[in-house]
Amino acid sequence: MKVQCLNKIVYIIYMSKLSRIIIIFLFSFSFLNAEEIRVTPENYWLQTKTWEDFLSSSMLIESSLVASGLTGDNLNEYISRYKQILLNFKDDIAGSFQTLSVYEQGEFILNWAHKNILNNYIEEQTLMDVLIDTGNYNCVSSAVFYLILSKEAGLSTESVETSDHIFCTIETEDGWVDVETTTSFGFNPGVKKEFQQAFNQTGYTYVPPGNYRTRKRISNKETVALILQNRMSALQKYDIHDKAIGLSIDRWTFSDTENNLKDMNNTFRNWSAVLNNNGSYIEAYYFLSDVSQKYNLINENKDLLFDLAYNQIIVLANNNNYDLADNFLLKTKPVLNNSDQNKLEKLVVRDRLTDIVRNKSYEESLFLVREAYKSGTISKSDWQNWITVLHQNKALLISNKDGWWEAWKFMESLPSDEKTLNSIKTSISRAHDNWSFEIHNKFADMFNSKNFDEAEILLLKALEADPGNKYFSKDLADLQKIKQ
Numbered sequence: 001m002k003v004q005c006l007n008k009i010v011y012i013i014y015m016s017k018l019s020r021i022i023i024i025f026l027f028s029f030s031f032l033n034a035e036e037i038r039v040t041p042e043n044y045w046l047q048t049k050t051w052e053d054f055l056s057s058s059m060l061i062e063s064s065l066v067a068s069g070l071t072g073d074n075l076n077e078y079i080s081r082y083k084q085i086l087l088n089f090k091d092d093i094a095g096s097f098q099t100l101s102v103y104e105q106g107e108f109i110l111n112w113a114h115k116n117i118l119n120n121y122i123e124e125q126t127l128m129d130v131l132i133d134t135g136n137y138n139c140v141s142s143a144v145f146y147l148i149l150s151k152e153a154g155l156s157t158e159s160v161e162t163s164d165h166i167f168c169t170i171e172t173e174d175g176w177v178d179v180e181t182t183t184s185f186g187f188n189p190g191v192k193k194e195f196q197q198a199f200n201q202t203g204y205t206y207v208p209p210g211n212y213r214t215r216k217r218i219s220n221k222e223t224v225a226l227i228l229q230n231r232m233s234a235l236q237k238y239d240i241h242d243k244a245i246g247l248s249i250d251r252w253t254f255s256d257t258e259n260n261l262k263d264m265n266n267t268f269r270n271w272s273a274v275l276n277n278n279g280s281y282i283e284a285y286y287f288l289s290d291v292s293q294k295y296n297l298i299n300e301n302k303d304l305l306f307d308l309a310y311n312q313i314i315v316l317a318n319n320n321n322y323d324l325a326d327n328f329l330l331k332t333k334p335v336l337n338n339s340d341q342n343k344l345e346k347l348v349v350r351d352r353l354t355d356i357v358r359n360k361s362y363e364e365s366l367f368l369v370r371e372a373y374k375s376g377t378i379s380k381s382d383w384q385n386w387i388t389v390l391h392q393n394k395a396l397l398i399s400n401k402d403g404w405w406e407a408w409k410f411m412e413s414l415p416s417d418e419k420t421l422n423s424i425k426t427s428i429s430r431a432h433d434n435w436s437f438e439i440h441n442k443f444a445d446m447f448n449s450k451n452f453d454e455a456e457i458l459l460l461k462a463l464e465a466d467p468g469n470k471y472f473s474k475d476l477a478d479l480q481k482i483k484q
Helices: 043-050 057-067 070-094 100-114 126-135 140-152 193-202 220-237 242-252 258-277 282-296 301-320 321-332 338-359 361-375 382-401 404-412 422-448 452-465 470-483
Strands: 157-159 166-172 174-178 217-219
Touching: 043 057, 043 242, 057 100, 057 126, 057 140, 057 220, 057 242, 070 100, 070 126, 070 140, 100 140, 100 166, 126 140, 140 157, 140 166, 157 220, 157 301, 166 452, 220 242, 220 258, 242 258, 258 282, 258 301, 282 301, 282 321, 301 321, 301 338, 301 470, 321 338, 338 361, 338 382, 382 404, 382 422, 404 422, 422 452, 422 470, 452 470
Parallel strands: none
Antiparallel strands: 157 166, 157 217, 166 174
16 A cells, blocks of 8 residues: 555544444454553643744744654754754855745755755655755655745745645745645646656656645644644554554644544544453543543544443443443443433343343342333333243242142232233233143043042132133033033
């Protein structure tokens, strides 16, 4: 895959979600960086928030070096080196430069940059310290360098971004002229044959001024921020998603565009996905919840927040840790919307009730199921299923101890809203049939033993208890025929 000079941010890696029965990990990670994730900007970038979008040459030097990762004495050293480069540059433009037109001055600066500093185009070389150490550059670092020189010369220069590339544009007597900083032939590139030959080596396509849909003017701050973007992209290329987070926050703090905010949030989502796929659901949830609240991204991340909370609840419920699940739900309540929160709460209640119904007494389970349905915590379908299972199991216990007559009478005594459920009506009918078969089988034994009088007494007593029973009535009619 071709590496772009202007590297795009990697958007979210796929995040696995648990099924209700089996926990599935689509990715496995043998190691996660245990270092604390930086979720606040470096102090330097906080100080730059008050800067205007268009920067002086000294501001460009300092901010581009910090964006390249330099701090402390190292930063001061390279600032001094850039100042020396500017002194050399000003010496060279002290004479006839001022007699040139702005158009000619712009071209002079590009040639000076390539003659004195820029030696070798390398797609991934975006760092400003490396640029002056080695002469290696890409579109971003060369564009920043051209901005520094042209600002120092007092020219009006801006940057142009395309889908995978950046170059400069300068205001001249003839209007705005493009400057492809990756080649010394790049001044007003559309009119030079030498430019196309040299630029083709970069692998990109020059986008002329007429193609406005694929060109976008960006500020000096946005241009410097592209150095941070390329560093983020390089980390993500090697799945180092945690380290990209701090850089993305720095980038958005320095240049708070909508695109930079989106990219920052995608670094949050990427790291959450890594944690999720490693089974660290609660860590992923708390991380994403924290940064979402800090940067006002709750709505943008509500889908992931729910999925992460869901996965954590499933793990707790599968291990019967319902108290921990309740505590966790208290912490999700301020973040999740009411609909998602209710789904999770109902999930915990349903799983807890399932456990209770399987393992606790009939009375305790029945009370909780009825209360859960009354409060709307469980659905009508869940209530119907549990009510049926509870009453059926109770009827079986009664039948084993006291016979099917008592089991049938128990089922008949249920509240009308439960007794009229189709599943309960079927159970009542079967209990009644079982009681009838129980008596019929006793009758059959007596009949076959020719104990007709005892058989008749049995049927008459049964019909007294259950008038109109079709089985007993038929048995009695058959018996009376024999006795006649």
